Amino acid sequence: MEWLSPEEVGIILLSLRVATVSVLVSLPIAIAVAYGLSRCNFPGKAIVDAIVHLPLVLPPVVVGFALLVLFGKRGPIGGWLDDWFGVVVAFRWTGAALASAIMGFPLMVRAIRLSMDAIDRRLETAAVTLGASRPWVFASITIPLALPGIITGVLLSFARGLGEFGATITFVSNIPGETETLPLAIYTFTQVPGGDMQALRLSVIAVVLSVVALMASEWLTSRRRASSNHD
Amino acid sequence: MIDVDVEQQLGTFHLNVMLVAQAPVLGLFGRSGAGKSSLINAIAGVTTPTRGHIRINDVTLFDSTQRINVPTAKRRLGYVFQDALLFPHLSVETNLLYGLRLRSNADQFIQPSRVIEVLGLGPLLHRRPGALSGGEKQRVAIGRALLAQPMLLLLDEPLASLDVPRRTEILDYIERLRDEFRIPIIYVSHSVAEITRLADAVAILSEGKCVAVGDVDDVMNRMELKPITGRYEAGSIIDTTVTGHDNEFQLTTLQFSGGELIIPGLATRIGERVRTRIRARDVSLATTRPDGISILNVLRGRVIAIRDESGPLVDIQLAVGDATLMARITQRSRAQLGITEQQEVFAMVKAVSFDHRSIGYA
Numbered sequence: 001m002e003w004l005s006p007e008e009v010g011i012i013l014l015s016l017r018v019a020t021v022s023v024l025v026s027l028p029i030a031i032a033v034a035y036g037l038s039r040c041n042f043p044g045k046a047i048v049d050a051i052v053h054l055p056l057v058l059p060p061v062v063v064g065f066a067l068l069v070l071f072g073k074r075g076p077i078g079g080w081l082d083d084w085f086g087v088v089v090a091f092r093w094t095g096a097a098l099a100s101a102i103m104g105f106p107l108m109v110r111a112i113r114l115s116m117d118a119i120d121r122r123l124e125t126a127a128v129t130l131g132a133s134r135p136w137v138f139a140s141i142t143i144p145l146a147l148p149g150i151i152t153g154v155l156l157s158f159a160r161g162l163g164e165f166g167a168t169i170t171f172v173s174n175i176p177g178e179t180e181t182l183p184l185a186i187y188t189f190t191q192v193p194g195g196d197m198q199a200l201r202l203s204v205i206a207v208v209l210s211v212v213a214l215m216a217s218e219w220l221t222s223r224r225r226a227s228s229n230h231d
Numbered sequence: 232m233i234d235v236d237v238e239q240q241l242g243t244f245h246l247n248v249m250l251v252a253q254a255p256v257l258g259l260f261g262r263s264g265a266g267k268s269s270l271i272n273a274i275a276g277v278t279t280p281t282r283g284h285i286r287i288n289d290v291t292l293f294d295s296t297q298r299i300n301v302p303t304a305k306r307r308l309g310y311v312f313q314d315a316l317l318f319p320h321l322s323v324e325t326n327l328l329y330g331l332r333l334r335s336n337a338d339q340f341i342q343p344s345r346v347i348e349v350l351g352l353g354p355l356l357h358r359r360p361g362a363l364s365g366g367e368k369q370r371v372a373i374g375r376a377l378l379a380q381p382m383l384l385l386l387d388e389p390l391a392s393l394d395v396p397r398r399t400e401i402l403d404y405i406e407r408l409r410d411e412f413r414i415p416i417i418y419v420s421h422s423v424a425e426i427t428r429l430a431d432a433v434a435i436l437s438e439g440k441c442v443a444v445g446d447v448d449d450v451m452n453r454m455e456l457k458p459i460t461g462r463y464e465a466g467s468i469i470d471t472t473v474t475g476h477d478n479e480f481q482l483t484t485l486q487f488s489g490g491e492l493i494i495p496g497l498a499t500r501i502g503e504r505v506r507t508r509i510r511a512r513d514v515s516l517a518t519t520r521p522d523g524i525s526i527l528n529v530l531r532g533r534v535i536a537i538r539d540e541s542g543p544l545v546d547i548q549l550a551v552g553d554a555t556l557m558a559r560i561t562q563r564s565r566a567q568l569g570i571t572e573q574q575e576v577f578a579m580v581k582a583v584s585f586d587h588r589s590i591g592y593a
Binding site for chain 1: 303304307310312316320329375376
């Protein structure tokens with residue numbers, strides 16, 4: 001890879017790692033929350049819904065600041081994590097992943113919930129009358145039928161993770177090799193004299209990564225649609 | 232044995248059904264909104280009644296006083312929905328085996344190979360539900376319910392979403408599985424033709440209540456139920472035995488206690504039992520034995536009831552042997568012939584009025 005410098009490769013790999021880990025960690029939680037919002041009626045549902053959507057409407061800096069307060073070494077959650085597990089997320093790449101996960105969470109939940117809402121609930125009833133337990137109905141009927149939404153949610157959240165800037169820089173700062181993801185690196189180059197060329201190179205890479213991710217999800221969804229209609 | 236006594240409030244609709252019946256096939260008849268599906272949902276456990284009990288073959292599925300409420304998944308009732316509800320992401324074969332795979336081996340008395348054969352599902356196994364016709368979907372849905380090894384099949388208007396030729400085809404399949412697997416069936420329908428063809432007993436639902444239950448023959452002929460069973464569909468059911476075939480004219484002779492019926496040729500053996508349904512509007516009356524007419528079936532009967540309609544028509548119920556026959560004529564004909572109760576009359580039924588839909592194998 002001669003046309004990419006080792007620094008650039010490092011930035012790309014870090015960005016991919018941050019986005020991938022953020023998606024993997026948030027996916028199970030997003031599925032559970034989407035299922036709860038789609039299938040259950042409980043007091044305070046509107047509040048849960050609002051909290052889930054909060055990162056979508058808040059300035060990312062505010063989210064980053066909130067994360068810093070909560071997950072910082074002396075924050076209520078960060079301190080607890082450090083005391084009990086020796087885990088520190090502030091100013092680490094894991095913190096960048098956490099920020100990405102939070103920012104992408106509403107997009108993921110929305111996409112999954114919409115596809116779960118679109119499932120004919122009577123299919124689940126039919127499965128129950130055939131003797132299936134609730135967890136098995138969830139695994140064998142709900143999840144497969146919600147898969148297009150899950151794929152879309154994963155993509156949206158992944159793309160959001162690649163592009164995350166405000167919350168990340170506020171929460172984990174801009175540390176080369178640790179928390180300096182693509183957008184942060186681009187920002188850094190625009191701030192130094194003569195860095196425009198570098199910024200442009202990284203921007204092109206960001207465009208390529210996004211287009212590849214988009215095409216991959218399109219391909220996955222269309223392949224699924226084809227196999228459920230014909231065959 | 233079906234023993235149901237349930238009460239349930241569903242929005243503004245109040246379901247309050249008391250029903251005890253013992254029949255291989257119990258028809259559940261009523262107009263739409265009468266509570267048929269609500270009752271089936273309560274039996275299947277999809278909804279929970281506020282009060283009462285549900286017992287099937289002496290197994291208590293629900294009892295409010297004993298606080299018994301068997302979960303839907305454990306009720307072992309094969310529920311076939313109006314619109315099949317096949318799982319769209321699974322192949323026909325995986326759909327069929329969905330319930331079977333959840334049963335222990337000891338519970339498996341219905342084998343996939345027999346279900347596939349009886350319902351003619353072989354060529355469909357590797358297709359996707361999206362590529363099936365309505366009739367095929369319904370057959371797969373019935374097969375899927377059967378393979379979940381149910382102690383009772385609940386068929387909720389399985390023909391409602393099908394066109395007329397498909398309906399006849401599915402009815403044939405349901406008759407075959409009834410004879411082959413000997414699982415009791417509750418068959419929900421608002422069609423008299425389907426009920427009379429399949430059911431041995433019928434329960435009539437109206438406004439959330441069971442207003443009548445009993446032999447299809449008895450219940451369907453009861454005059455006071457006509458507002459529910461319908462004016463257009465009025466008719467009578469006669470159980471007969473095949474006594475002869477006329478190969479030259481392709482006719483079949485059926486015998487019952489009131490005489491003989493000649494109908495277009497049936498592919499049945501002599502001695503076989505056949506259930507026929509004669510629509511009231513296909514029966515005309517004469518006070519003397521008619522002569523020189525094309526009508527093949529002339530039956531001697533006695534008037535047992537006359538139901539005056541406010542319109543130009545009147546329904547006259549006749550006793551013909553042990554059977555009951557209903558005739559629908561105009562008020563004017565009745566006046567001209569001077570028909571009164573207990574009078575002896577001759578009922579005429581054209582052989583061509585028997586079609587495939589009105590004849591079933593009992």
